[in-house]
Every structure is written in structure tokens, then in C-alpha cells.
Amino acid sequence: MSEENSEMKHAEQAPEALVQTKRSFSIIWVVPIIALLIGGWLTFKAMSEKGPVITITFETAEGLEAGKTMIKFKDVEVGKVTDIALNDDRSSVVVSAEMSTDSKPYLTDKTQFWVVRATVAAGKVSGLGTLLSGAYIGVNPSTEGEKTEHFTGLEKPPLVTAGMPGRHFILQSKELGSLDRGSPVYYRGIKVGQAVDYDFNHDRDGVDIKIFIEAPFHEKVLENSRFWNASGIDMTMDATGIKLDTQSLVSIMLGGMAFDLRQHDPPGKQAEKDHHFRLYPDQAGSKEETYDVKRYFVMYFDQSVRGLSPGAPVEIKGIPVGEVVSVKLQFDQNKLDFQIPVLIVLEPERLDALVTESGEAVEGVAKNEELERDTHHSYTLEVRSKKLIEKGFRAQLKTGNLLTGQLYIDLDFYPDAPPAKLEKVDGYTVFPTISAPLEQIVQRVDNIIKKVEQVPFDRIGQELQVAVTELAETLQELKGISGKVNDESIPKVNASLDQFQETMKGIESTLGPDSALSYNTRQVMGELALAIRSVKSLLEYLERDPQALILGKEGDKK
Amino acid sequence: MKPIRSSALQLGLVSCHDCHLLSRRPKTLGHGAAHCPRCGGELHQRKSNSIARTWALVLAAMVFYIPANVLPMTITSAVGTVSADTIMSGVIYFMQHGSWEIALVIFTASVFVPFLKFIILIYLLLSVQFKWVKQPKNLTRLYRFTEAVGRWSMLDIYVVTILVALVKLGFLANIEAGPAALYFALVVVTTMIAAESFDPRLIWDVVEKKHE
Numbered sequence: 104m105s106e107e108n109s110e111m112k113h114a115e116q117a118p119e120a121l122v123q124t125k126r127s128f129s130i131i132w133v134v135p136i137i138a139l140l141i142g143g144w145l146t147f148k149a150m151s152e153k154g155p156v157i158t159i160t161f162e163t164a165e166g167l168e169a170g171k172t173m174i175k176f177k178d179v180e181v182g183k184v185t186d187i188a189l190n191d192d193r194s195s196v197v198v199s200a201e202m203s204t205d206s207k208p209y210l211t212d213k214t215q216f217w218v219v220r221a222t223v224a225a226g227k228v229s230g231l232g233t234l235l236s237g238a239y240i241g242v243n244p245s246t247e248g249e250k251t252e253h254f255t256g257l258e259k260p261p262l263v264t265a266g267m268p269g270r271h272f273i274l275q276s277k278e279l280g281s282l283d284r285g286s287p288v289y290y291r292g293i294k295v296g297q298a299v300d301y302d303f304n305h306d307r308d309g310v311d312i313k314i315f316i317e318a319p320f321h322e323k324v325l326e327n328s329r330f331w332n333a334s335g336i337d338m339t340m341d342a343t344g345i346k347l348d349t350q351s352l353v354s355i356m357l358g359g360m361a362f363d364l365r366q367h368d369p370p371g372k373q374a375e376k377d378h379h380f381r382l383y384p385d386q387a388g389s390k391e392e393t394y395d396v397k398r399y400f401v402m403y404f405d406q407s408v409r410g411l412s413p414g415a416p417v418e419i420k421g422i423p424v425g426e427v428v429s430v431k432l433q434f435d436q437n438k439l440d441f442q443i444p445v446l447i448v449l450e451p452e453r454l455d456a457l458v459t460e461s462g463e464a465v466e467g468v469a470k471n472e473e474l475e476r477d478t479h480h481s482y483t484l485e486v487r488s489k490k491l492i493e494k495g496f497r498a499q500l501k502t503g504n505l506l507t508g509q510l511y512i513d514l515d516f517y518p519d520a521p522p523a524k525l526e527k528v529d530g531y532t533v534f535p536t537i538s539a540p541l542e543q544i545v546q547r548v549d550n551i552i553k554k555v556e557q558v559p560f561d562r563i564g565q566e567l568q569v570a571v572t573e574l575a576e577t578l579q580e581l582k583g584i585s586g587k588v589n590d591e592s593i594p595k596v597n598a599s600l601d602q603f604q605e606t607m608k609g610i611e612s613t614l615g616p617d618s619a620l621s622y623n624t625r626q627v628m629g630e631l632a633l634a635i636r637s638v639k640s641l642l643e644y645l646e647r648d649p650q651a652l653i654l655g656k657e658g659d660k661k
Numbered sequence: 662m663k664p665i666r667s668s669a670l671q672l673g674l675v676s677c678h679d680c681h682l683l684s685r686r687p688k689t690l691g692h693g694a695a696h697c698p699r700c701g702g703e704l705h706q707r708k709s710n711s712i713a714r715t716w717a718l719v720l721a722a723m724v725f726y727i728p729a730n731v732l733p734m735t736i737t738s739a740v741g742t743v744s745a746d747t748i749m750s751g752v753i754y755f756m757q758h759g760s761w762e763i764a765l766v767i768f769t770a771s772v773f774v775p776f777l778k779f780i781i782l783i784y785l786l787l788s789v790q791f792k793w794v795k796q797p798k799n800l801t802r803l804y805r806f807t808e809a810v811g812r813w814s815m816l817d818i819y820v821v822t823i824l825v826a827l828v829k830l831g832f833l834a835n836i837e838a839g840p841a842a843l844y845f846a847l848v849v850v851t852t853m854i855a856a857e858s859f860d861p862r863l864i865w866d867v868v869e870k871k872h873e
Contacts, residue, residue: 131714131858134851138721141844145728171744236740 154182154202159216159240161256164196166220166238174200174216174240181206181242198256200240209244210252217241217257229260259284261299268318269296272374274330274360276382279310281334281358288314289333289361295320298360312382314360325364327371329389330380334358348386365390399428401531402445402498402512406538410508411500417447417512425449427512446531447512495520498536668869675704708860712786718855719782725847726775733839735821740833747841748772748817771817771845774810778852781807785859794867804861811853818846 161167164187174182182202190197202210219241221234233239243261276282279301288296296316304311316324336355338347360382364370374380383389408430417425425448433442495518503511523535613620645651669676675686677697684698686706695704708714733745746754748771755764781803788794821838828836 129710129713129717131710131717133717135717135721135724138724138847138851142724142727145732 152204154204155207155210155252156185156199156201157182157210157252157254159198159200159254159256160190161196161198161218162258164198166218166233167196167198167240168237172237172239174202174242175219176242176244182240184240198240206244208246209242210250211245211248212251212254213245213248214254215243215245215257215261216254217243217260219260267315269316270318270321270324270374270376271299271313271315272324273377273379274312274314274382275304275307275379276310276312276332277384279312280332280384282312282332282360283358286334286358286360288316288330289359290320290323291363293320295323312360322373324362324374324378325371326374326378327368328362328364328374328380329383330360330362331383331386331389332358333361333386361386363389398449399531400447400449400534401528402447402534402536404443404445404500404536404538406500408443408445408500408510410502411445411510411512415503415509415511417449417498417514419514424514444528445512447534489525492523492525492535494518496535497523498534499538500536668865670706670866671869675706677702677704707862707866708858711858711860711863712790714858715782715786715855718851718858719779719786722775722848722851722855723779725844725851726779729841729844729848730772732841732844734817734841734845735824736837736839737828738835738837745839747839748845767817767820770813774814775848775852778807778811778814778856782852782855782859785864789863789867792867792871794864794871797864797868800864801861804856804859804864807856811849811856814849814852815846818842818849 166172167184167187169184169187172184173180174184180203182200184198184200186199188197188199189195217240218238219229219233220238221231222229240256241260282298282301284298284300286298287294288298296314298312299315300313302311302313303309334355336347338345362380383391411427411430413427413429415427416423417427428446428448430443430445433444434440435442495516496514497517497520499513499515499517500510501513503509517537520535520537525535526533612618615621669683673686674683675695676683677700679702680697680700682697682699684704686704687695696702697704730748732747734748734751736743736745738744748767752764752768752772755761755767785800785804785807788800794800821842824836825838828834
């Protein structure tokens with residue numbers, strides 16, 4: 104035992120081995136690692152999904168709410184309003200919005216934003232859904248244009264959104280009239296599009312109206328289509344009665360446009376995008392020919408041009424070929440005389456159209472007008488014009504309307520007209536004129552009227568009054584005389600009449616049917632008739648056989 | 662200095678987690694593990710790897726705490742208007758609309774308490790690790806508070822769950838749980854497990870070691 108104990112003691116003296124706990128990796132640390140991974144993934148997701156932040160300026164934030172208002176395209180959410188603030192000078196509202204990441208390419212300066220609210224307007228009710236859900240911001244994305252992150256919101260939603268099939272065109276008009284954004288465009292009574300926008304065109308001093316024609320009707324817009332303003336009611340009154348014409352009730356209220364080909368025009372090519380068209384004020388106007396080439400002439404008339412106003416027609420044989428542009432008065436200081444230069448415009452294309460119809464004479468003019476553009480042909484022009492003038496081609500003032508005294512200028516041949524030359528004054532060719540015969544008549548009638556005016560109706564009237572008074576006196580006297588006649592003369596007259604009756608009876612007995620004179624007369628008349636008859640037969644016989652006068656009756660010879 | 666009563670650890674005794682039978686700790690364990698002679702449950706002198714576990718869970722909970730507060734808790738849609746609310750925006754909403762009591766409850770249960778638990782647990786862990794124990798009783802009180810208050814953080818999750826179940830009026834009104842609900846639940850669960858895995862006896866171990 105002691106050995107064992109001593110051994111134990113020895114063993115106890117040996118140093119004790121160190122016990123080290125194995126520091127192994129605890130499985131629990133997976134939990135924070137997973138948490139970190141999830142956190143990291145969430146952060147990455149949030150960062151990567153964070154779309155571009157844009158600002159949109161609106162006039163009012165009515166109906167918009169930060170954190171709630173969506174930005175939608177085709178009712179799909181593409182962004183969300185994150186903040187609404189006033190701008191620095193408090194004039195408008197700056198709306199910050201976070202867009203979805205895939206919307207980046209569409210954030211260009213052509214992209215439009217607007218607030219969709221419930222609107223009720225003539226012909227259109229829209230956005231009723233927003234009454235419950237609140238307003239949202241609509242977007243019309245466009246990849247064209249420069250990238251930007253600051254937008255100005257539209258106050259009114261655009262009428263045509265991207266991706267709508269169709270085509271834009273531009274109508275040029277003198278004035279906007281009753282048209283507005285949204286005014287319908289009709290094609291044969293079908294609404295095929297609408298006015299999208301309008302703007303003043305400074306170059307042309309008119310209004311450009313941008314319209315959008317929906318597919319498939321945009322194919323109906325040809326290069327030679329005519330657009331006209333179909334606003335309101337077109338009322339025409341003629342011999343057949345009153346005619347009302349309108350495209351639709353909506354166009355009465357909102358205004359509208361219509362287009363079509365003219366009946367005789369062959370269909371042209373399809374019009375390209377943004378093709379410019381002229382907008383005619385009415386349908387009738389759209390059917391007229393249009394002439395682009397214009398030639399100006401000056402005419403001097405040595406008579407009153409009262410009734411000749413700008414716009415008055417210039418006609419050849421009743422067909423309008425131009426119109427009066429201006430009528431002025433000039434004072435010639437040397438001659439101490441007044442001159443009236445009348446500036447007219449001729450549309451040679453109208454004359455061109457007349458070439459086939461009116462023959463060579465007009466053709467000459469037409470060609471002249473055409474050639475005038477080309478200095479190379481000026482010689483021919485002069486020669487032709489000279490020839491025409493030599494032939495007596497003159498302008499004359501004529502009365503278009505006897506009631507109103509409206510004048511027009513008539514071009515025609517007057518072979519007896521005094522010879523004239525073509526001159527140029529202030530760059531305008533002077534067209535020779537002759538005075539109107541009617542004008543002369545009018546002058547004479549004028550003179551007559553003047554003479555009539557000189558008749559002293561006043562004095563005549565006074566004298567007439569005196570005469571009438573005298574007449575009355577005379578009549579009074581006459582009355583007195585007749586009274587005397589009644590009293591004194593009538594018994595005598597009666598006696599005379601009795602005597603007259605007796606005389607007549609005497610005559611009757613002499614001339615009556617039973618009287619001797621009458622009988623004798625009848626007898627004589629009978630014999631006279633017989634004598635005439637035999638003379639007649641004698642004459643007839645002589646006519647047949649004139650030789651009987653000499654040779655006697657044939658029957659006698661035998 | 663007041664003599665300290667000997668602890669089970671000093672006497673070489675170990676208490677069963679499940680049936681609380683005191684048994685003697687075997688001198689050597691080798692590769693085996695000590696088991697309760699009565700119920701067969703595994704015996705540990707102290708909760709194994711307590712500090713590391715608690716640390717890991719606390720850190721995980723703190724990571725989950727961020728998305729729980731940043732992401733929306735509820736997604737409310739009322740007549741077409743969809744709005745997503747985080748915990749804080751909900752608190753602010755209630756405060757602005759005068760219901761500051763509700764705001765206070767939500768703030769306490771969902772924001773303040775979880776945050777307080779982090780602070781307490783970290784403080785306890787640091788105290789044990791760096792032996793800063795001055796008032797071990799107070800530390801134990803803090804630990805008890807953490808354990809007791811932990812489950813109440815689930816209040817927010819309950820509210821959301823009930824709302825989601827109740828408000829299903831289709832287009833008129835609809836509430837859905839947001840992604841934050843999941844993370845918030847994870848925060849609550851991980852902090853509860855963290856509090857559970859912390860062994861308060863470690864506090865006293867520190868005190869005893871100081872007196873040896």
C-alpha cells in the first residue's frame with residue numbers, strides 16, 4: 104500500500120495537463136449571418152429598384168398626395184409621387200416622383216405629364232374613376248428628345264397619347280375661329296380625328312392647327328385633300344328654299360373640321376406625317392380652285408370709281424380671272440389733276456384653265472403671264488402684249504349691280520378703241536382702259552336730273568294756287584249764268600223743240616220708205632246694179648278674148 | 662464581506678433542466694455527456710455556449726430590426742387608393758389624428774421595447790464578458806424584465822394579423838400585411854430566443870470568481 108501511496112504521491116507531483124476547451128465555431132452564428140444576408144439582399148434590391156427621381160411642375164396640387172398618388176401609363180403604375188412642395192416664388196407646385204427603373208429611356212423633354220381628374224365637358228366625360236380613387240398623374244412617354252428629370256406638367260390632358268395609331272397633320276388657317284383642342288375632324292360625317300393643338304405662326308401671320316387623324320382614316324388624307332371648317336350651321340338660301348347643313352350637333356357646339364377630295368380631283372398620294380394643308384373657311388370655299396401665281400397690273404380710269412372696292416372681280420366674258428387689290432387716289436402736281444390707279448391681281452392659272460375653252464386670244468394672255476416669270480421670254484411677252492393691245496384688248500369698268508352700284512372690271516376686245524401702249528409705272532405694267540358706255544349714259548341721265556332739279560317747282564306751285572283760285576271764281580260765275588238759263592231760256596227751248604219735231608215729220612214724209620223719193624231711188628239703184636253686172640261680164644269676156652274689141656264677138660261671125 | 666453560500670457549481674452538483682433533480686457531476690466526461698439519473702435529460706453546468714449564442718441572436722435581431730422599420734407593415738387599399746404604412750408612419754398617423762394613446766401603445770410595443778431589449782441584452786453580455794458586475798441583483802432584474810416583456814412585442818403582429826383577416830371588403834377596403842411584418846416577427850422571435858439562451862447564473866459566477 105505504501106508503495107502504491109508513494110507512487111501516487113509521485114504521480115501527484117507530476118504537473119497536471121492543461122485542459123483546453125476546443126473553441127469550435129458555434130452553429131448559432133449562422134443566424135446573424137442569414138440576417139445579414141437578408142438585410143444585404145433587401146438593401147441591394149431597394150437600391151437596384153430605386154428608379155430615377157423626377158420633378159414635375161404643376162399649377163396646382165389639387166388631388167395629389169405625397170406617397171399615394173401614382174403615375175400611370177395606360178393605367179399601369181410607372182411611378183409614385185414622393186413629395187409635393189411649392190416652388191421658390193410660390194407660383195407653382197413642384198411634385199417629386201420616383202419612377203420605375205424601366206421608365207428611364209422615356210424621361211425625355213418630349214414626355215408629357217398631366218393630372219387626371221374627373222372632367223365633364225361637352226361631348227366628353229372622362230376620369231370618373233378618379234372620383235373614388237383620387238387623382239393620378241398620367242404620362243405620355245416619348246423616347247425622342249433630350250433626357251431630362253425636370254418636367255412641366257400639362258394643365259389639360261393631351262388628346263392623343265403615344266402609341267395611338269394614326270397620323271398628325273397641320274392645318275393652316277387665318278384664324279382659329281371656334282375651333283379648340285379636341286374639335287372633331289369629320290370625314291363624310293364620321294368622326295375620324297381631332298384637333299390636338301394650335302399655335303400662332305409668326306411667319307405666315309396665321310394659325311397652325313395640329314390635328315390627329317386616327318387609323319385607318321389617316322389613309323384617307325391625300326395630298327390634294329381639302330380641309331374646311333365645318334363649325335356651326337351652314338345655312339344657304341336660294342330659289343329652292345333654305346338649306347341647313349351641319350356635320351354633327353357636337354360640331355355646332357365645339358366647332359369642327361371636315362375633309363374630302365373635290366369631286367373631280369383624281370386621288371393623290373397619301374399625305375405624309377405633318378403634311379401642311381390649308382383650312383378653308385367653309386365647304387364651298389374648299390371646292391374653289393386655288394392659284395398660287397399672281398400677277399399685278401395697274402389700271403387708270405378717267406372716271407369715278409365709286410362702287411369699285413378691293414375684292415371686286417376682274418372678269419373676261421363673265422369668268423373671274425382676278426380681283427381688285429386696291430384703289431387709290433393720286434394727285435398729279437404737274438397736270439394739277441387727280442389720277443386713280445387701280446391695282447389688280449390676275450391669277451394666270453385661271454387663264455391657263457381657260458386656254459382650252461376660250462381660244463387663242465386668252466391663251467396669249469395666259470402665256471404672257473407665265474412667261475413673265477422668265478426674263479428670257481420677255482421679248483415674246485412684249486410682242487404678244489403689244490399684239491393684244493393692238494387688237495383692242497382693254498379694261499373697262501362695268502356695273503355689276505344696278506341697285507348697289509357695285510362695279511367690276513371687264514377685260515374684252517374693243518377694236519375701235521383708241522390705240523394704246525404698254526407702259527410700266529412703279530414696276531407695275533399699266534393696263535390700258537376705255538371708259539364705260541354706261542358711264543356716259545349715267546352721266547347724261549345725271550345731266551337730265553340736274554336740269555329737272557333746276558325747274559322752279561316752288562314758283563310753279565304758287566302760280567298754280569292762284570290759277571285754282573281764279574278757276575273757282577269763274578265757276579261761281581258760270582253757276583250764276585246757268586241759273587239764268589234755267590229761268591228764262593227753257594220755255595223758249597221747248598217751243599223750238601216742238602217746231603223742230605214738226606219739221607222732222609215733214610222730212611220723214613218726204614224721205615220715208617213709202618215716199619216717192621224713196622221708191623225712185625230704189626228703182627234707180629236696182630238698175631244701176633244690173634248695169635254694173637253686165638259691165639262686169641263684158642270685162643270678163645274682154646279679159647278672155649281681148650280681140651273681140653276689134654273683131655267682135657265670135658258668135659256674131661258665125 | 663458577507664460569506665457567500667456555496668453554489669452548486671462549487672459543490673460539484675448539477676441540477677436537471679427538466680426535473681430539477683440535484684445530482685453529482687461526474688469528474689470526467691470523456692466524449693460522453695452527463696445525463697439525469699431520473700429523467701434522462703442532458704445535464705449542463707451552465708447553458709452551453711450561452712454568451713456566443715445570445716450575441717449571435719441579438720445581432721441577427723438588430724439586423725432584422727432595420728427592414729422591420731423601413732419596409733411597410735400594412736398595405737391598405739381603400740376605394741382604389743393604395744397606401745403602404747410603416748410602423749413609424751402608423752404611429753405618426755395616429756398621433757396626428759389625436760389618438761396619441763394608440764400611438765403610444767404601438768410605439769412602446771413595436772419600437773421602444775424591442776430596442777430596449779437590445780440595449781439590455783447587450784449590456785448584460787458586456788457585463789458578464791468584461792466582469793463589470795457591480796450590482797448583480799439589478800442585472801438579474803433587468804434580465805427578468807427582458808424575459809417578461811418579450812412576448813408583448815408580438816402585439817403589433819397580432820394587430821396586423823387581425824386587421825388582415827377582418828378587413829377584406831374587396832374594392833372598398835382591403836388590408837394586407839407588408840413585408841415588414843415578417844421581419845418584425847423575426848425580430849421578436851430572435852430576441853426572445855436570445856433572452857432565453859442567456860444564462861443569468863453567469864452574472865453570479867462573475868461575482869463568485871471575484872471573491873475567490
